[in-house]
Amino acid sequence: MAGTDIPESNCDVLIVGAGPAGxxxxxxxxxCGIKARxxxxxxxxxxxxxxxxxxxxxxxIFDSFGFADRVxxxxxxxxxxxxxxxxxxxxxxxIRRSDRVPDTIPGVSRFQQVVLHQGRIERxxxxxxxxxxxxxxxRGVLPESLDIDTSKVEDNDAYPITVKLRHLTDEEAMPAQSxxxxxxxxxxxxxxxxxxxxxxxxKSTGNEGNAEIVHAKYMIGCDGAHSWTRRQLGYxxxxxxxxxxxxxxxxxxxxxxxxxxxRCAIHSANSGSVMVIPxxxxxxxxxxxxxxxxxxxxxxxDRSKITPDVIMKxxxxxxxxxKITYEYCDWWTAYQIGQRVGTNFDAHQRIFLAGDAVHTxxxxxxxxxxxxxxxxxxxxxxxxxxxxxxxxRSILKTYQSERRRIAQDLIAxxxxxxxxxxxxxxxxxxxxxxxxxxxxxxxxxxxxxxxSGLSVDYGASMLVAKPGDSAEQGDGTDVGAAGTAANGxxxxxxxxxxxxxTNIPLGMRFPSFQVVNxxxxxxxPFQYWLMSDGRFRIVLFAGNMADxxxxxxxxxxxxxxxxxxxxxxxxxxxxxxIDSVIExxxxxxxxxxxxxxxxxxxxxxxxxxxxxxxxxDKVFVDDVSxxxxxxxxxxxxxxxKERGCVVVLRPDQYVGYIGELExxxxxxxxxxxxxxxxxxxLARTKVTKDVRETPSASMLDAAKAYTLDGAPPETNGSATxxxxxxxxxxxxxxxx
Numbered sequence: 001m002a003g004t005d006i007p008e009s010n011c012d013v014l015i016v017g018a019g020p021a022g023x024x025x026x027x028x029x030x031x032c033g034i035k036a037r038x039x040x041x042x043x044x045x046x047x048x049x050x051x052x053x054x055x056x057x058x059x060x061i062f063d064s065f066g067f068a069d070r071v072x073x074x075x076x077x078x079x080x081x082x083x084x085x086x087x088x089x090x091x092x093x094x095i096r097r098s099d100r101v102p103d104t105i106p107g108v109s110r111f112q113q114v115v116l117h118q119g120r121i122e123r124x125x126x127x128x129x130x131x132x133x134x135x136x137x138x139r140g141v142l143p144e145s146l147d148i149d150t151s152k153v154e155d156n157d158a159y160p161i162t163v164k165l166r167h168l169t170d171e172e173a174m175p176a177q178s179x180x181x182x183x184x185x186x187x188x189x190x191x192x193x194x195x196x197x198x199x200x201x202x203k204s205t206g207n208e209g210n211a212e213i214v215h216a217k218y219m220i221g222c223d224g225a226h227s228w229t230r231r232q233l234g235y236x237x238x239x240x241x242x243x244x245x246x247x248x249x250x251x252x253x254x255x256x257x258x259x260x261x262x263r264c265a266i267h268s269a270n271s272g273s274v275m276v277i278p279x280x281x282x283x284x285x286x287x288x289x290x291x292x293x294x295x296x297x298x299x300x301x302d303r304s305k306i307t308p309d310v311i312m313k314x315x316x317x318x319x320x321x322x323k324i325t326y327e328y329c330d331w332w333t334a335y336q337i338g339q340r341v342g343t344n345f346d347a348h349q350r351i352f353l354a355g356d357a358v359h360t361x362x363x364x365x366x367x368x369x370x371x372x373x374x375x376x377x378x379x380x381x382x383x384x385x386x387x388x389x390x391x392x393r394s395i396l397k398t399y400q401s402e403r404r405r406i407a408q409d410l411i412a413x414x415x416x417x418x419x420x421x422x423x424x425x426x427x428x429x430x431x432x433x434x435x436x437x438x439x440x441x442x443x444x445x446x447x448x449x450x451x452s453g454l455s456v457d458y459g460a461s462m463l464v465a466k467p468g469d470s471a472e473q474g475d476g477t478d479v480g481a482a483g484t485a486a487n488g489x490x491x492x493x494x495x496x497x498x499x500x501x502t503n504i505p506l507g508m509r510f511p512s513f514q515v516v517n518x519x520x521x522x523x524x525p526f527q528y529w530l531m532s533d534g535r536f537r538i539v540l541f542a543g544n545m546a547d548x549x550x551x552x553x554x555x556x557x558x559x560x561x562x563x564x565x566x567x568x569x570x571x572x573x574x575x576x577x578i579d580s581v582i583e584x585x586x587x588x589x590x591x592x593x594x595x596x597x598x599x600x601x602x603x604x605x606x607x608x609x610x611x612x613x614x615x616x617d618k619v620f621v622d623d624v625s626x627x628x629x630x631x632x633x634x635x636x637x638x639x640x641k642e643r644g645c646v647v648v649l650r651p652d653q654y655v656g657y658i659g660e661l662e663x664x665x666x667x668x669x670x671x672x673x674x675x676x677x678x679x680x681x682l683a684r685t686k687v688t689k690d691v692r693e694t695p696s697a698s699m700l701d702a703a704k705a706y707t708l709d710g711a712p713p714e715t716n717g718s719a720t721x722x723x724x725x726x727x728x729x730x731x732x733x734x735x736x
Contacts, residue, residue: 008213011037012387017222018137021355021372023125025220028380030133032534041142043173045122052117055370056109057453064532067124075114076280085259089269140173146232153348159215167210183329197228219351227357239340245290247311250331253284255324271317288315306334339411345400359407361414375403381651401474402458458507462673465496465657466506494669496658500645502638509653514631518597519616523625530653536582543644546590557661558602567668571675578607586619589634589641
């Protein structure tokens, strides 16, 4: 032992930081049944302010976990507000509405952008953890030292990471608030504040009764822009800061500005810029450029000179001649614009960094919380499958390749967008020092799909069967399939056939269109069935099942999957259900009334269970719904209605492979690179609540309890939590 009085313990995954990225990581651990701990140096969760914008992709991810409806009901929906109103100075210098530009592109997702403060998002994650695991956030706990035994990093069963934790007192864990105001502020989390981790460690050192030693297989640093974890690894952030200082106010405004309930970009002639974000419960967030606050010689602005009054006076100058004031302010902060990205996202594929720990930027593009959560969404299932013995450690290399490239793209976008936003508008075409408002509009329009989170396009790798070089398509890391497969055989590079599904791009998230359940005729968005439960999926576009020749193709494909050595049988433990590792979902194009589920579709497409009977929720049809019209899914997916195709999806809904029904060998080769033969990992997977005979059964139960037009299974009385009021619009999730 490191010390006779210091307790020691083991855990599979240690998560540092309980913000959105940390909680997303913990949620994956809960859903995969992983023994994990999550710690945070702050004594409480967030109750107001911080991040507030939720993009389409984030809502799709929440839906895959089963709590998107809670966000949908409480948030402010950016429907008309999803058009950015642009206010610019006219020839007389007076601001006037010059344009309305679409923000959320219609039709790209069944969700639209919404806004809801970070505290409520954290509450939904915490309730979800409580439902599916015994993982709880350990608050007032911070890491003091980190050591990794590099001689053990390739041993799957080893605990090569050793972390000394320090438990703080309640007083130490409570962040100091600004003395300039009695309103809650987020300055202590801002990049204008220095990190206080080392001070907290020094204050607590000497009392070894507050310490413990943890040995972990994996560690995820989600500990913010000042990341202690990143500093211990010796990694740097590359980029630059600007002289632009912005303040933020969450207020209930009293104003005659006509577009206060719209998202607005306001450029004044000489008094800076303002962004308006309408929020829930009559709140409005104002991002206000502080033109009179400048960085000092050290490059950092004096926080003591920034108060809510200073921020509001700056907003009043920019929005003049319109009047604005407030009686109620919920939260405020200030920050300095800068764009930085980490040089490395992991160490030895054992310690990983996510969120602000590896990329920082301005908040006006609405990407901070969203991209941070999507980092963890990309990483969590990979660690879960590796710990459970389902996949080899080699898949962990794809995290940096995929997410660092996304971070680099984000930084490039934000670098241009934030400077255009903060610059002085050009007086005319000869004003070279000013910003062209046409250029600002063009940059905003171009960034719309990127900001939605739906343009993420992962490069070729062992997980994405694209043509081309994996290093060139990622961040330079080689994550190709060449070498030895996970089952010990020689792996070969597999390339999917994109032409078979022209609107299902390899490397991108599987889009969603309405389909109809074959057995019960209920319409669903197809994406609804892609639950985040750690399973790969084979989506069989079965084509025209009323045609005998096509039906025979489907039978032959299913017969291959039924064989003892098939891709399904090989990777599924013998004591587990056939769909517990790889699930098959079928979508055919014949008329629903022309085929019968139990007659025309092989049993593997609707597996039988002695207790639960046939599974009626795996076969769907692209047909007219009695009440919801026609989704025209085959056309929208770009798939031939007669012949169909096969699509392999990763557990995070991203497209890994596309092929013909006859391309079984290619499907086998794809899985040979990402799965471990005859794994027994899932046999030890346990979920502490709603446990069924198989993991898939418990997840399916949860999905059935959570319906698009019904109450969620995990309300837990959250409206009574001290996280602020809820609006409860009662809108149906994903209503189309």
